[in-house]
Amino acid sequence: MNVTVDVVGEGSREVTVDESATYADLVREVDRSPQEVSVLVDGSPVPEDQPVGVDHVQVLRLIKGG
Template structure:
């Protein structure tokens, strides 16, 4: 399955994942740890252990600092 991934503020990429892939797998394919991003489908966060069933997702990088 081809999934278009938009990293908010950085642009879009297309990644290919297998039918059993989770949103955490998709985050890793895009070069991020699942702990670094929230995955959004239609603007709604999805669980990282959920199976990918969307053709377009957004990755929102989580920022922390002091």
Template sequence: MVTVEVVGEDTYEVDVGALDGSEPTYADLLAAVDYSPHEVSVMVDGVPVPEDRPVEADHVRVLRLIQGG
């Protein structure tokens, strides 16, 4: 399980074992919580990670880059 914290919004628990592919990526993790890599940045330990990198963390923070208003 990976905890996905969308800053200022919700927190999700995602079972990476249930995601498609043998090595789920951060993009797969975002898709599981209905976000696009184009609208957010994924942070692990305060450092941005590429969306095509395999998930190796058990907690990620997601920062929305664009918000309506």
């Protein structure tokens, strides 16, 4: 399955994953950790352990600080 991953602020990449891939697997394919980003589908966050079911996602890097 081909998925377009739009990493907000960094551009888009085309990623190929197998049918059993989760959103966490997809995030790792763009060299990010699932703990440092949120995956959005149609503007809404999705659980990282959910199977990938769409062909376009946005990856939003989370910012933390103090």
